[in-house]
Amino acid sequence: MMNRTLTHELAAHVGETITLQGWLHKKRLLGGINFITLRDRAGVAQTKIENKDELEKLRGLQIGTVLELTGTVVADDRAPGGAELHEVVVNVLVSVTDEPPIEIDKPLDHKSENLDTLFEHRVIGLRNLQETAIFRVQASVKEAARQYFHAHDFTEFNSPKLLPAATEGGAEVFTLDYFGKEATLAQSAQFYKQIMVGVFERAYEINPTYRAEPSATTRHMTEFIHIDAELGFVDFQGLLDVVAGLLKSVTASVWETREKELKSLNAQPVTLADSLPQLTLAEIHDKYFEATGQDARGEKDLRPDEERWVSEYAKQNLGSEAVFVTGWPADEMKFYHKKSDSDPAIAERADLIFRGVEIATISMRENRYEVLVDQLKTIAGGDPEADGFRYYLSAFRYGLPAHGGFGMGLERLTQKIVGLNNVKEASLFPRDINRLTP
Amino acid sequence: MMNRTLTHELAAHVGETITLQGWLHKKRLLGGINFITLRDRAGVAQTKIENKDELEKLRGLQIGTVLELTGTVVADDRAPGGAELHEVVVNVLVSVTDEPPIEIDKPLDHKSENLDTLFEHRVIGLRNLQETAIFRVQASVKEAARQYFHAHDFTEFNSPKLLPAATEGGAEVFTLDYFGKEATLAQSAQFYKQIMVGVFERAYEINPTYRAEPSATTRHMTEFIHIDAELGFVDFQGLLDVVAGLLKSVTASVWETREKELKSLNAQPVTLADSLPQLTLAEIHDKYFEATGQDARGEKDLRPDEERWVSEYAKQNLGSEAVFVTGWPADEMKFYHKKSDSDPAIAERADLIFRGVEIATISMRENRYEVLVDQLKTIAGGDPEADGFRYYLSAFRYGLPAHGGFGMGLERLTQKIVGLNNVKEASLFPRDINRLTP
Numbered sequence: 079m080m081n082r083t084l085t086h087e088l089a090a091h092v093g094e095t096i097t098l099q100g101w102l103h104k105k106r107l108l109g110g111i112n113f114i115t116l117r118d119r120a121g122v123a124q125t126k127i128e129n130k131d132e133l134e135k136l137r138g139l140q141i142g143t144v145l146e147l148t149g150t151v152v153a154d155d156r157a158p159g160g161a162e163l164h165e166v167v168v169n170v171l172v173s174v175t176d177e178p179p180i181e182i183d184k185p186l187d188h189k190s191e192n193l194d195t196l197f198e199h200r201v202i203g204l205r206n207l208q209e210t211a212i213f214r215v216q217a218s219v220k221e222a223a224r225q226y227f228h229a230h231d232f233t234e235f236n237s238p239k240l241l242p243a244a245t246e247g248g249a250e251v252f253t254l255d256y257f258g259k260e261a262t263l264a265q266s267a268q269f270y271k272q273i274m275v276g277v278f279e280r281a282y283e284i285n286p287t288y289r290a291e292p293s294a295t296t297r298h299m300t301e302f303i304h305i306d307a308e309l310g311f312v313d314f315q316g317l318l319d320v321v322a323g324l325l326k327s328v329t330a331s332v333w334e335t336r337e338k339e340l341k342s343l344n345a346q347p348v349t350l351a352d353s354l355p356q357l358t359l360a361e362i363h364d365k366y367f368e369a370t371g372q373d374a375r376g377e378k379d380l381r382p383d384e385e386r387w388v389s390e391y392a393k394q395n396l397g398s399e400a401v402f403v404t405g406w407p408a409d410e411m412k413f414y415h416k417k418s419d420s421d422p423a424i425a426e427r428a429d430l431i432f433r434g435v436e437i438a439t440i441s442m443r444e445n446r447y448e449v450l451v452d453q454l455k456t457i458a459g460g461d462p463e464a465d466g467f468r469y470y471l472s473a474f475r476y477g478l479p480a481h482g483g484f485g486m487g488l489e490r491l492t493q494k495i496v497g498l499n500n501v502k503e504a505s506l507f508p509r510d511i512n513r514l515t516p
Numbered sequence: 517m518m519n520r521t522l523t524h525e526l527a528a529h530v531g532e533t534i535t536l537q538g539w540l541h542k543k544r545l546l547g548g549i550n551f552i553t554l555r556d557r558a559g560v561a562q563t564k565i566e567n568k569d570e571l572e573k574l575r576g577l578q579i580g581t582v583l584e585l586t587g588t589v590v591a592d593d594r595a596p597g598g599a600e601l602h603e604v605v606v607n608v609l610v611s612v613t614d615e616p617p618i619e620i621d622k623p624l625d626h627k628s629e630n631l632d633t634l635f636e637h638r639v640i641g642l643r644n645l646q647e648t649a650i651f652r653v654q655a656s657v658k659e660a661a662r663q664y665f666h667a668h669d670f671t672e673f674n675s676p677k678l679l680p681a682a683t684e685g686g687a688e689v690f691t692l693d694y695f696g697k698e699a700t701l702a703q704s705a706q707f708y709k710q711i712m713v714g715v716f717e718r719a720y721e722i723n724p725t726y727r728a729e730p731s732a733t734t735r736h737m738t739e740f741i742h743i744d745a746e747l748g749f750v751d752f753q754g755l756l757d758v759v760a761g762l763l764k765s766v767t768a769s770v771w772e773t774r775e776k777e778l779k780s781l782n783a784q785p786v787t788l789a790d791s792l793p794q795l796t797l798a799e800i801h802d803k804y805f806e807a808t809g810q811d812a813r814g815e816k817d818l819r820p821d822e823e824r825w826v827s828e829y830a831k832q833n834l835g836s837e838a839v840f841v842t843g844w845p846a847d848e849m850k851f852y853h854k855k856s857d858s859d860p861a862i863a864e865r866a867d868l869i870f871r872g873v874e875i876a877t878i879s880m881r882e883n884r885y886e887v888l889v890d891q892l893k894t895i896a897g898g899d900p901e902a903d904g905f906r907y908y909l910s911a912f913r914y915g916l917p918a919h920g921g922f923g924m925g926l927e928r929l930t931q932k933i934v935g936l937n938n939v940k941e942a943s944l945f946p947r948d949i950n951r952l953t954p
Contacts, residue, residue: 082749099749099917100717100749101714101915102915118717119669119716119717119748142914143915144916171918172883172884172915174914174915176913176914179910201714201908201911202714202911202914204714204715205714209715210715210716213715217671217672220672221662221666221672224659224662228659231557231558233557233651234655234658235655235944236724236741237944237945238739238944239677240738240739240947240952241952242952242953252692252694253692253693254691254692254701255690255691257728257730257949261952263692270945273642276639276640276642277642277643277647277651278648278651278652279556279557285723286674286723300694301676301677301678303674310557311520445610446610469639470639470954472617472639472640472954473640475612475614476580476612476614476616476640477539477540477582477610477612478582479537479539479582479609479610506673506674507675507676507708509676509678511695514678514679514697514699515903516711516907516910
C-alpha cells in the first residue's frame with residue numbers, strides 16, 4: 079500500500095512530499111487557488127491546490143468526497159498543527175455529488191427545536207468535528223471508568239439482556255416473542271450484578287439497558303448505556319467512597335486525555351470537593367424552601383428544579399459540583415434495598431446529583447435471604463418461585479455478604495461533563511418513543 | 517471498618533494477627549480440628565480452627581456461609597500462597613444452612629449430558645474456582661482486545677440494538693413491540709460500524725447481539741458478545757493483518773495476565789505463525805478430499821468437519837492453530853460484501869478458523885453507492901427507501917472510503933483459548949431456544 083501520512087503528522091514532514099487520505103471537509107476558492115480542508119481520523123489539515131488541472135478534478139464534488147492528496151509540506155503557523163500541504167496533486171477516490179443534508183464544517187445548532195433534525199441526519203452529522211468530539215469524550219469516559227474499576231479489583235462481566243417475563247417487577251419493560259414464549263429486555267443489570275458478588279466479589283459492566291419509557295423528556299431514552307457496579311464486604315460509606323472515587327477519577331482522566339475536544343466543545347472543568355458533600359432529602363427540602371419559598375417539604379423525592387438548585391447550592395457553598403442525597407424514606411424503597419440498621423424508616427440509598435441532574439442511584443442491598451423474600455412479597459408483590467426471582471434469590475440462600483452497588487448513566491455523565499442540554503445529544507443514535515432510526 | 521486482609525496477602529503477614537472475610541469454600545474435620553478453606557476475590561486461604569467453642573459456631577453451616585476469621589498467620593509451604601491462618605476466631609456474618617445444589621469446591625463435570633444441570637445452577641456453580649477462572653480469562657480477553665484497538669487508533673462506540681423492522685434482511689431476528697410498532701433486536705453492528713467509518717475512520721465495539729437461532733447446537737446461542745470492528749482506507753490484506761494482529765495480541769496478553777487461571781483449566785498455549793496462513797475454500801476442499809476421501813469439492817461453504825480438519829492440518833504443516841479461509845464465491849456473498857476487482861467471481865471475504873471453529877468473518881465492503889444499492893436490491897431483495905436501509909445507504913451517498921471489518925465472537929474465542937467443548941460454557945448465563953434462565 080501507498081505510504082499514508084496522517085494529518086497530525088504533517089509538521090514532522092516539513093519539506094517532504096507526502097500523501098494524505100481522507101474526506102473533503104471544507105473548501106474555499108480564493109483567486110483561482112483552492113484551499114481544501116481534509117479530514118482523517120487524526121483531525122484536519124489545510125491543503126492548497128494551485129494547479130488548474132488539479133482544481134478541475136474537484137469540479138462539482140461536494141463535502142464528503144474521499145480524496146488522496148499528494149504534495150509538499152510547508153510550515154505555516156496559522157494552519158492547524160503548524161503545517162499545510164502545497165502544490166497538491168489530487169486523486170479522487172470516491173466522488174460525492176450531492177450536497178450533504180446537514181452542515182459538517184461548522185458547529186451544529188443544538189437548540190432544542192433543532193434536535194430532531196440533528197438526529198434525523200445523524201449518520202452524516204456525526205462527521206462534524208464537534209459531534210465527533212462528544213463521542214471521543216464518551217469513549218474516554220468508558221475507558222477511564224474501566225481503569226478505575228480494574229484498579230479497585232472489580233472484574234468485568236456481561237449480564238444477559240434477554241430475561242424471562244416479570245423479572246424486576248412492574249416498571250416500563252419491552253416484551254418480545256422468544257420462540258413463542260414471552261421474554262423481556264433487561265431494564266438493568268441489577269439482579270445479575272448482585273449474583274456476581276458471589277462470584278467475583280466486585281463486578282462491573284458497561285452495557286446497554288432498555289426502558290419502555292413512554293415520555294420524551296430531555297432526561298430519558300429507551301436504550302441507554304449503564305455503568306453498573308456491585309461490591310461485597312462493604313458498608314454504606316465505603317460504597318459512597320467508591321462512587322465518589324469513580325466520578326473524580328473519570329472526570330480528571332477525561333480532562334487529561336481529551337482536553338482538546340472538551341475545549342472545542344466549551345466544556346467547563348469539573349470542581350469536586352475532596353470528600354463529596356452529603357445532604358439528606360429533608361435538609362434539601364428545608365434549604366430549598368428557605369431559599370426559594372417553594373415548599374417540597376414532606377415530598378418523598380427531589381423535584382427536578384430542586385436537583386438543579388442543590389447542585390448550584392453545593393457548588394457555591396460546598397465547593398463541589400457533585401453532591402450525595404441521602405436520607406431516602408424506606409417506605410418508598412425498592413424491595414432489594416436495605417433499611418438502615420440505626421433508623422429503619424430510612425433506606426441506605428443515595429442519589430448522586432452532578433451539575434443539576436441525578437447521574438447515579440446507589441444503595442446497600444438487603445442480603446439476608448428471609449428478609450429479602452419478605453420484602454419481595456410485601457414491597458414488590460413478587461412471587462419468589464417465579465423464574466424472574468428464584469434464581470436471583472438462590473444467590474442469597476447460598477450466601478451473599480453485605481453488599482451494595484450503583485448504576486450510572488453513561489450518556490448523562492457524558493452530557494454533564496461536556497455541557498449538553500439534552501441527554502440524547504450524548505447518544506450516537508438516540509432511541510425514544512418517537513425515534514427508532516437511524 | 518475493620519482492617520481486612522485478602523487471601524493472597526497472607527504470606528506478607530506471617531506472625532501477625534489478621535482478619536479475613538469471605539465464603540466458606542471447603543471444610544474438613546480431622547481429629548477435632550477443622551480445616552477451612554475461605555474464598556474471597558483474591559483466591560482461597562487455608563485456616564485452622566482448633567478451639568472447640570469456635571468450631572461449635574460452624575455446626576450445621578454449609579459451604580457459602582459468609583465468615584470473618586481472625587487468627588495468626590503461619591508460614592506453610594503446603595498451603596496456597598505459602599501461609600495459613602491458625603488459632604482462628606470465627607465470626608459468622610451470614611449463615612447458610614442448605615447444602616448447595618451443585619459442588620463448589622471441586623472441578624465441575626462439563627460432559628455434554630451435564631451441561632443443562634450446570635447452567636440451571638449457574639448462579640451458585642460460578643463460585644467454583646474453575647468456572648470463575650473461565651470468566652476472569654474472558655474479562656481479560658475483552659481488555660486485551662480493547663488495548664489492541666486503542667493501540668491501532670480505533671475509537672470505541674455503541675451501536676443501537678433496537679432497530680426498525682427489516683434491517684439487515686431475512687436471517688433469524690427477534691421482534692418486539694415498540695410502542696405499538698414492530699422493532700427488531702440487532703443481529704450485528706454491521707450497518708452502524710460501517711457508518712462509523714465515516715466518523716472515526718476506525719471504530720469498534722464489544723457488545724451483545726441477538727439471533728433467534730432455532731437450533732440448540734454446541735456453536736450457537738441467541739445472545740452473544742461480538743467483537744465488532746471496521747476500518748477505512750484499508751485493503752484486503754491490510755484488513756487480514758489487523759485481524760491476525762488482534763488474535764496474536766489477545767492470546768499473548770491473556771497468557772501473560774491469566775496464566776494461573778489458564779493452567780488451572782488445563783488450557784494449552786496458543787501457537788500462531790508469524791504470518792497467519794491463508795488457504796482458499798477450493799484448496800481446502802481438495803486437500804480434505806485427498807486426506808480423507810470425503811468429497812466436499814464444489815460446495816460453497818466449509819463443512820464443520822472440514823473446519824476441524826483444516827485447523828489440524830495448519831497446526832501440523834503450517835505451524836499455526838489459526839488459518840484464514842479465502843476464495844469465497846461471490847454468488848453466495850452478502851449484499852454489503854465487495855467482489856474482488858481481479859476476479860469478480862470471488863468475494864473479498866475470509867473466515868478465521870481457530871482450533872477447529874470459525875471465530876470471525878472478515879470482509880471488504882462495497883463502498884460505491886450505486887453498486888451497493890444495486891447489490892442490496894439484487895442480492896438481498898431490499899428496498900433502499902426502507903427505514904432499515906436508507907440511513908445506512910446515506911453514509912455511502914455522502915462518501916465512504918474503501919473499508920472492511922470483522923465480527924469475532926467473544927464466547928467462541930474464550931472457548932477456544934480455554935479449551936471448552938461448547939460455546940455456552942463460555943457464557944455466564946447462556947441463552948438458547950431452550951434456556952432463558954437463570
